Amino acid sequence: MSCRILIVGAGFAGAVHARVLAEAGYTVHVIDKRPHIAGNAYDHIDANGVRVHAYGPHLFHSKNPEVIAWVKKFGEFVPYVHKVRAQLPGGAHVPMPVNLDTVNAVFGTRFETGAEVRAHLAAIAEPIAAPANAAEYLLGNIGRQLTDLFFRPYTKKMWGFELEDMAVAVVRRIPLRFDRSDTYFSDDDIQIMPREGYTALFARILAHPGISVALNTAFEKSMLCRHDFCFNAMPIDEYFDFALGELPYRSLRFHHETVTGVPARDWSVTNFTDMGRFTRETSWHVLPHHLVRDTGRHTRTREEPCDYRDNNMERYYPVKTADDRYAALYGRYRALAAAAPNIRFIGRCGTYQYLDMDQVINQSLRSAQNFMKERLG
Numbered sequence: 001m002s003c004r005i006l007i008v009g010a011g012f013a014g015a016v017h018a019r020v021l022a023e024a025g026y027t028v029h030v031i032d033k034r035p036h037i038a039g040n041a042y043d044h045i046d047a048n049g050v051r052v053h054a055y056g057p058h059l060f061h062s063k064n065p066e067v068i069a070w071v072k073k074f075g076e077f078v079p080y081v082h083k084v085r086a087q088l089p090g091g092a093h094v095p096m097p098v099n100l101d102t103v104n105a106v107f108g109t110r111f112e113t114g115a116e117v118r119a120h121l122a123a124i125a126e127p128i129a130a131p132a133n134a135a136e137y138l139l140g141n142i143g144r145q146l147t148d149l150f151f152r153p154y155t156k157k158m159w160g161f162e163l164e165d166m167a168v169a170v171v172r173r174i175p176l177r178f179d180r181s182d183t184y185f186s187d188d189d190i191q192i193m194p195r196e197g198y199t200a201l202f203a204r205i206l207a208h209p210g211i212s213v214a215l216n217t218a219f220e221k222s223m224l225c226r227h228d229f230c231f232n233a234m235p236i237d238e239y240f241d242f243a244l245g246e247l248p249y250r251s252l253r254f255h256h257e258t259v260t261g262v263p264a265r266d267w268s269v270t271n272f273t274d275m276g277r278f279t280r281e282t283s284w285h286v287l288p289h290h291l292v293r294d295t296g297r298h299t300r301t302r303e304e305p306c307d308y309r310d311n312n313m314e315r316y317y318p319v320k321t322a323d324d325r326y327a328a329l330y331g332r333y334r335a336l337a338a339a340a341p342n343i344r345f346i347g348r349c350g351t352y353q354y355l356d357m358d359q360v361i362n363q364s365l366r367s368a369q370n371f372m373k374e375r376l377g
């Protein structure tokens with residue numbers, strides 16, 4: 001097939017498009033401005049023999065069997081049930097999302113059943129029928145004390161905004177449990193991790209004779225004329241030279257620390273409830289096959305949120321405010337993109353959405369298949 005495809009970004013969006021199109025006979029050239037493949041899922045083994053995810057912990061979970069079947073073609077996956085604990089001001093660790101044990105620890109109660117927890121939360125929740133923002137949603141479901149302990153400082157640190165400024169969707173992602181279940185993701189999600197890490201998985205996705213990859217290569221508009229079509233995962237506002245204004249992102253600075261000894265514990269991520277610099281800490285050795293070499297040490301990483309302009313323009317989380325002002329700005333960029341021939345914006349920064357990996361894979365499988373159908377039709 002003579003059609004030459006340019007793909008900007010070697011993260012999940014770009015790599016899935018590349019593989020599907022190459023398998024169908026297209027010639028695909030993938031570029032990434034970073035020195036590595038795998039986008040934000042990139043991982044590597046550090047001097048402590050520990051596999052570290054360079055852009056924060058990436059836990060693979062999905063309800064979508066098609067996505068699971070697709071990724072499993074490129075590597076072995078092992079089961080991993082993710083657990084998070086919140087560190088209370090006194091230093092105790094309690095399950096997060098809030099469950100029966102969290103409620104007992106915070107209120108000093110001795111509830112044994114979900115019905116008791118539901119009744120307690122119903123009694124302390126504030127009467128808010130139609131929440132207009134994240135604060136109202138939480139106050140209407142779990143009341144002020146839990147909201148102010150687990151969500152208010154975290155949100156302020158994470159987003160630089162008050163809960164009142166944030167969209168309901170930002171906190172609705174986090175479930176509320178009435179039993180002792182202490183897993184982070186929904187119980188019906190399939191939770192797995194690539195046995196040899198994400199970078200090895202991406203190397204196999206991109207290993208196809210129809211795919212070439214150029215790293216340390218930033219997109220330039222002059223590249224378009226050498227290709228028939230471009231799937232582009234770069235920030236959509238940057239592509240249009242910020243003509244309509246900037247789409248903001250939150251970013252994270254990662255603080256890695258070497259710790260002597262390898263303690264046994266069953267949760268990998270600790271959320272901090274205080275107003276310090278950090279939101280959470282990851283102990284990588286708890287993740288399966290992440291203690292790759294025994295050095296008698298382990299690595300933990302704290303995350304310090306900041307504006308992306310204060311972190312080398314590293315864009316991690318699109319900002320979703322209650323008034324949807326950035327969604328509206330993105331809509332105007334999307335209209336510009338619709339009029340641009342032979343280019344489609346993909347992935348997290350191309351579509352200005354927070355997407356989990358399985359969602360990006362699902363969207364990318366569909367996008368590549370639709371592209372081929374449109375070409376044939």
Ligand SMILES: Cc1cc2nc3c(=O)[nH]c(=O)nc-3n(C[C@H](O)[C@H](O)[C@H](O)COP(=O)(O)OP(=O)(O)OC[C@H]3O[C@@H](n4cnc5c(N)ncnc54)[C@H](O)[C@@H]3O)c2cc1C
Binds near residue numbers: 041235347357
């Ligand atoms: C801190 C953090 C934790 C996360 N944890 C999870 C999790 O636990 N589970 C989960 O499912 N998802 C998680 N995610 C989401 C996950 O990272 C995304 O779903 C996924 O990375 C999106 O893939 P992408 O290809 O759209 O973007 P990316 O992975 O960001 O890839 C885009 C690539 O495009 C490149 N690029 C950008 N601009 C240019 C340019 N001008 N020229 C050339 N290349 C360019 C970038 O360098 C990048 O490599 C997390 C995200 C973050 C930020």
